[in-house]
Amino acid sequence: MKNKKKKSSILSLVLMGSLVLGACSNEKTAVEKKDSKKEPTIANFNQTGMPIVKDKIELKGFAGKFLQSQDWNNLMLWQEYEKMTNIHINWDTVQTQSLKEKRNLMLASGEYPDVLFAAAVPKTDLVKFGQQGVFIPLNDLIDKYAPNFKKIMEKYPIVKKGITMPDGKIYGFPTFYDPEFKGLLYGTPWIKKDWLDKLGLKEPTTLDEFESVLQAIKDGDPNGNGKADEIPWGGAYGIDDFIYALKGSFGLNNHGIANNNVDLDPKTKKMRFVPTTDGYKELLQYLNKLYTKGLIDKEIFTLKTEEFSAKASKNTFGVINGVDPGTTENLSGFVGIPVLKGPHGDRLNTAIGSPLGNIGMAVITNKNKSPEATVRWIDHLYSDEGSKMFFMGFEGKTYTQDPKTGKLDYVDEIKKNPDGLTLDQAVSKYLTWPGGYYPGFVQQKYFNGAESKEATTANAKQAEPLSLKLGDVWPAFNFTAEEQSELTPISTDMDTYLKEMTANFITGKADFSKWNEYKSTLEKMGVKRYIEIYEAAYKRMEK
Numbered sequence: 001m002k003n004k005k006k007k008s009s010i011l012s013l014v015l016m017g018s019l020v021l022g023a024c025s026n027e028k029t030a031v032e033k034k035d036s037k038k039e040p041t042i043a044n045f046n047q048t049g050m051p052i053v054k055d056k057i058e059l060k061g062f063a064g065k066f067l068q069s070q071d072w073n074n075l076m077l078w079q080e081y082e083k084m085t086n087i088h089i090n091w092d093t094v095q096t097q098s099l100k101e102k103r104n105l106m107l108a109s110g111e112y113p114d115v116l117f118a119a120a121v122p123k124t125d126l127v128k129f130g131q132q133g134v135f136i137p138l139n140d141l142i143d144k145y146a147p148n149f150k151k152i153m154e155k156y157p158i159v160k161k162g163i164t165m166p167d168g169k170i171y172g173f174p175t176f177y178d179p180e181f182k183g184l185l186y187g188t189p190w191i192k193k194d195w196l197d198k199l200g201l202k203e204p205t206t207l208d209e210f211e212s213v214l215q216a217i218k219d220g221d222p223n224g225n226g227k228a229d230e231i232p233w234g235g236a237y238g239i240d241d242f243i244y245a246l247k248g249s250f251g252l253n254n255h256g257i258a259n260n261n262v263d264l265d266p267k268t269k270k271m272r273f274v275p276t277t278d279g280y281k282e283l284l285q286y287l288n289k290l291y292t293k294g295l296i297d298k299e300i301f302t303l304k305t306e307e308f309s310a311k312a313s314k315n316t317f318g319v320i321n322g323v324d325p326g327t328t329e330n331l332s333g334f335v336g337i338p339v340l341k342g343p344h345g346d347r348l349n350t351a352i353g354s355p356l357g358n359i360g361m362a363v364i365t366n367k368n369k370s371p372e373a374t375v376r377w378i379d380h381l382y383s384d385e386g387s388k389m390f391f392m393g394f395e396g397k398t399y400t401q402d403p404k405t406g407k408l409d410y411v412d413e414i415k416k417n418p419d420g421l422t423l424d425q426a427v428s429k430y431l432t433w434p435g436g437y438y439p440g441f442v443q444q445k446y447f448n449g450a451e452s453k454e455a456t457t458a459n460a461k462q463a464e465p466l467s468l469k470l471g472d473v474w475p476a477f478n479f480t481a482e483e484q485s486e487l488t489p490i491s492t493d494m495d496t497y498l499k500e501m502t503a504n505f506i507t508g509k510a511d512f513s514k515w516n517e518y519k520s521t522l523e524k525m526g527v528k529r530y531i532e533i534y535e536a537a538y539k540r541m542e543k
Contacts, residue, residue, distance in 0.1 A: 121360030336459030
């Protein structure tokens with residue numbers, strides 16, 4: 001699938017004390033008070049091993065959660081982790097749908113906790129509240145107290161590039177997806193293979209063949225119920241997934257989708273604005289043709305995510321976007337479609353985000369009196385043992401381990417829930433990862449979600465040879481506060497207009513004779529300045 005107040009080290013405090021020996025008494029008293037505030041934390045702190053602190057400490061934490069029913073203050077994950085670390089966190093949680101509003105109100109009021117976890121703090125706020133001193137910089141703390149995360153930064157330069165703000169400071173811990181975890185990075189939409197077999201069709205490899213297959217699904221009654229109720233192509237997350245799936249067939253987003261509106265023109269090697277290119281126009285024209293023929297779910301612009309599952313359960317979809325429908329929707333017979341060749345010979349899967357996820361998943365505020373311990377508490381989630389705990393839970397309680405292969409698997413109560421709960425729902429009784437909001441290192445061996453299943457791995461393996469190489473994938477760019485202040489109003493206006501016009505072009509409400517007018521409107525909204533700001537961020541990142 002884009003802040004903090006610096007703590008002085010013990011050495012600097014000692015040096016400060018020696019420097020002020022000849023100074024006035026009130027300065028000496030100030031230093032002594034500063035030392036006395038810091039000393040108890042350090043004295044109680046273990047730099048390595050568990051527990052992290054000798055005597056239990058309490059922190060206030062704010063977090064986004066997947067299910068409203070979850071009570072993080074009585075959840076097995078945090079209860080067991082507290083026993084390991086001696087750190088108790090008093091959680092204030094909110095469902096992810098309301099996370100942005102609650103987080104913004106909390107930060108604006110000044111009534112914020114010691115740590116924000118699974119909070120998806122956007123880059124704009126990392127810069128804003130970092131420069132204000134609300135979020136403390138983590139550079140030195142990571143260097144001293146986060147060996148697991150530091151190791152990842154050294155091995156994968158994209159991580160340090162992506163999390164370092166233009167002021168050179170790091171304000172947040174990210175989600176990082178193991179580049180070897182193919183099922184998270186590569187993949188194509190899913191097609192119902194037994195329907196193809198019933199219709200006597202092969203898997204499509206070109207856009208024309210894909211259209212023909214969708215038409216056959218619409219007309220051929222492959223579900224065999226005697227009704228024309230088949231929906232050839234659908235998805236749970238709106239029209240964007242359709243566009244992402246096709247961009248590489250039109251030569252677009254040749255550096256991935258982390259910076260969705262920009263890529264490099266293959267001829268000039270200069271940055272371009274993707275939504276005004278000829279290729280993007282052709283892509284929308286293709287989707288308009290499919291939509292007009294009834295080959296795309298007519299409700300795609302209004303369908304809510306939770307409504308999709310009910311719709312999918314009726315066995316009417318031929319092609320579905322997203323991860324394996326066998327796991328997410330309990331639908332059988334789906335396989336990944338091949339990467340499709342476009343009208344000009346382009347055949348590349350570019351729907352690849354950076355392996356670096358949201359970089360503000362955990363931040364530490366200036367109210368935190370134990371930042372060293374908090375950093376160690378977070379850093380453990382980037383270790384092997386921490387990843388296993390976070391994603392699999394605890395042996396004998398949430399998972400078992402095969403004595404021969406060593407493979408981990410959830411207990412039957414989770415994977416074959418007697419109450420009919422999905423895997424995500426059953427896991428959420430014990431763990432917090434469903435929903436995708438967390439700092440940590442996501443590895444296939446410890447992640448038992450849909451992306452690690454056999455079908456998704458097969459889809460990824462098929463797509464990888466015709467996918468962008470990870471070395472060509474950009475992380476989401478970081479902007480200075482000044483750049484962001486310019487960029488935000490431009491982006492807000494443009495995104496609203498792009499969403500409206502994308503829908504209008506695809507549904508036919510806007511004729512493609514209006515394309516030049518559409519481009520002209522975007523130019524007036526500030527496309528030129530938008531590109532200049534992105535170019536500056538790109539050059540800064542490359543340095």
